[in-house]
Amino acid sequence: MIRWINDNFKTGIAVFTLLAVFGCGHNSQKDWPDSFGYGKTASKADIIAKDIDVRPDGVGLPKGAGRIDTGALIFAEKCAMCHGVGGKLVKGQKLPAPALVSDTNFVKRKGNTVGNYWPYATTLFDYVRRSMPYNAPGSLTNQEVYDITAYLLYANGVIKKGATINAQTLPKVVMPARKYFVNDDRRGGNEVR
Amino acid sequence: MQGKKISRRSLLGGAAVATVALVQTSVGKVLQPIQTATPPEDPTKTVGPLPSKVGTRSPFENSVRKPSDISSRTPLQDMYSTITPADLHFERHHAGIPTIDPNKYELLIHGMVKRPMKFSLHDLKRFPAVTRTCFIECAGNFRTGKEDMTPQEILGLTSQSEWTGVMLSTLLREVGVDPKSTWFLAEGSDAAILTRSIPVSKAFDDAMIVYAQNGEAIRPAQGYPVRLLLPGWEGNTNVKWLRRLEFGDQPWMTREETSKYTYQVGEKVRQFSFEMDARSIIIYPSYPGKVEPGYIEIRGIAWSGRGKVNKVEVSTDGGKNWEIANLQEPVLSKAHTYFRYLWHWDGRQTEILSRVTDETGYIQPTLQQLKDARGPEMGGYHLNPITAWTVKRDGSVWLKPEEFKKL
Known part of the structure; x- marks a missing residue:
């Protein structure tokens, strides 16, 4: 994966250099100043106000720890109306949002849920905080997001009852389906894959 | 209209009566001829509508998108050439269309850069601009299974526009990207705050920050006032209502690139399929x-x-x-x-x-x-x-x- 990224990156730089030397056709970049001077320097406050992402290595996770029991209560109150009771698919019932809970069996799965498909546990925290609940996005506190994250990992059988979920432990949770994910390595040409 | 009731029937009615409607003009509401789908027998005997501020399609043309709860499909079977009229461009969004004040709009670029910066819409429009025609196609654009399906129903989640904006590489000269940065995060300001991780090579190749579509400002459903344009790449990565780019050295593994937009191939799951296949x-x-x-x-x-x-x-x-x-x-x-x-x-x-x-x-x-x-x-x-x-x-x-x- 690293090698693929690096190869792509080098190609990008090569293309960029060519464009810089020969111009784009519509713009003669050799006449350009080093900087146009448009725009402003962003302050720390500007960045903090919008930088809400969480990476797989845990960068971006706030302080706090998830409580499975509280998470179950919050889920029942704020999430189950769309994702089903306990986050589970009920036969014959059409949910307005995907079911989230099953087991950790990727191979025999009937649908993609957190335990059998999601490759990173940090994605749960990041996505719930930025997008959920659908009818009141951005309304959950960091504590509530931790609680829901812990509950969903537990309900899917990924973590055990007494497990601690915080900024240090969440990135270390190994998701069962993680090992199945591979980068697309197709590059055109006469092949179907 | 008071004291001067005109029924719809009489408006659209008899062949001898010119088709008229109350129209707001600079001198107030006046009766003016309008085009309707009930034409006079002889158009040379009737004065038509006068010039107006905004045009409309012929009332005989009724090309429309086909909406569902989550998307809206382009009527490809109606297209005589390759530019999609902006109001027929397909839609796919994850928490509705946000309303963004262009005067308050800002694009933040930060992370592995020398100088984190923010750009107003006015700033973006001052940079050397580029216009490019390309398609945007949703990665989930395939339906089949019935005989009575139109092109719109089979693959109406692809559309084409002439996009105008600034090359992302032009903006990156201003912020100075760390050569060690390999990925950047693009984030929208819709209620899903949708995010995707993009290899930095695309930023230096042909990525654009666009504010115009077919010669006018981008439509709200397409990202007004500003979207990311990644020519040839799956629609979901062309983040609309773009508010932030963060440069880093690894992908963020967002929901849209892990639990969605990935697919099983043999015993594995393929992720980061960016290019749309021919x-x-x-x-x-x-x-x-x-x-x-x-x-x-x-x-x-x-x-x-x-x-x-x-x-x-x-x-x-x-x-x-x-x-x-x-x-x-x-x-x-x-x-x-x-x-x-x-x-x-x-x-x-x-x-x-x-x-x-x-x-x-x-x-x-x-x-x-x-x-x-x-x-x-x-x-x-x-x-x-x-x-x-x-x-x-x-x-x-x-x-x-x-x-x-x-x-």
């Missing part, structure tokens, strides 16, 4: 059209996320023989390309299909080839199969449906 479809004749024996100009569109369309072949005998179709010039890279092929139909039942080859030598596969290559659990993303239409003896045209299980 695809074509005949849009005329197609369901629910009807044709007569004799000369028929077969028409369609072809495209590739990896570059230019090299050739399109058409078969009128169910795939036994293939003939080269004419491509409408100019053939642009990563753009819908119109093709035409003159066919003489003898009136016997047959199947017509098209297949594209792009400039990398990739040949559009059949659904069976995709199934064979990816396995029975392949899921619904990044499917670009050849589409076959059955032309029956009565001239009716039907999709040749295929078996397809969507996981």
Whole structure:
């Protein structure tokens, strides 16, 4: 994966250099100043106000720890109306949002849920905080997001009852389906894959 | 209107009466002729509408998108050329269309850069601008299974516009990206705050920050006031209502690139399929059209996320023989390309299909080839199969449906 990224990156730089030397056709970049001077320097406050992402290595996770029991209560109150009771698919019932809970069996799965498909546990925290609940996005506190994250990992059988979920432990949770994910390595040409 | 009631019937009514309506003008509301779908018998005997501020389509034309709860599809079968009218561009969004004040808009660029910066819409418009025509296609753009399906229903989640904005590489000269940065995060300001991780190489290749579509400001459904444009890459990465770019040294593994927009291939799950594979479809004749024996100009569109369309072949005998179709010039890279092929139909039942080859030598596969290559659990993303239409003896045209299980 690293090698693929690096190869792509080098190609990008090569293309960029060519464009810089020969111009784009519509713009003669050799006449350009080093900087146009448009725009402003962003302050720390500007960045903090919008930088809400969480990476797989845990960068971006706030302080706090998830409580499975509280998470179950919050889920029942704020999430189950769309994702089903306990986050589970009920036969014959059409949910307005995907079911989230099953087991950790990727191979025999009937649908993609957190335990059998999601490759990173940090994605749960990041996505719930930025997008959920659908009818009141951005309304959950960091504590509530931790609680829901812990509950969903537990309900899917990924973590055990007494497990601690915080900024240090969440990135270390190994998701069962993680090992199945591979980068697309197709590059055109006469092949179907 | 008070004291001067005009019924709809009389407005649209008798042939001797000019069709009129109350229209707001600079001198107030006055009666003015308007165009309706009930034409006078002789248009040369009736004065038509006077100039107006904003035009409308002919009342005889009723091309519309086909909306569902989560998307809205372009009526491809109605397209005579490759630019999609902005109000018919397909829609896919994850928490509705946000309303963003252009005067308060800011694009933040930070992370592994020398100087984190924010740009107003005014700032973005001052930079050297570039215009580019390309398609945007949703990665989940394939339906089949019934005979009575239109091109819009099969693959209406692809559209083409002429986009204008600033090259992302131009902005990156201002912030100074760390050469060690390999990925950046693009984030929208809709209620889903949608995010995708993008390799930095794309930023220096052909990524654009665009604010205009077909010569006017981008439509709200397409990202007003600013969206990311990644020519040839899956629609979801072209983040709309763009508010933030963060440069880093690893992908963020957001929900949209892990639990969604990934698909099983054999025993593995394929992630980061950015480029849209080459695809074509005949849009005329197609369901629910009807044709007569004799000369028929077969028409369609072809495209590739990896570059230019090299050739399109058409078969009128169910795939036994293939003939080269004419491509409408100019053939642009990563753009819908119109093709035409003159066919003489003898009136016997047959199947017509098209297949594209792009400039990398990739040949559009059949659904069976995709199934064979990816396995029975392949899921619904990044499917670009050849589409076959059955032309029956009565001239009716039907999709040749295929078996397809969507996981």
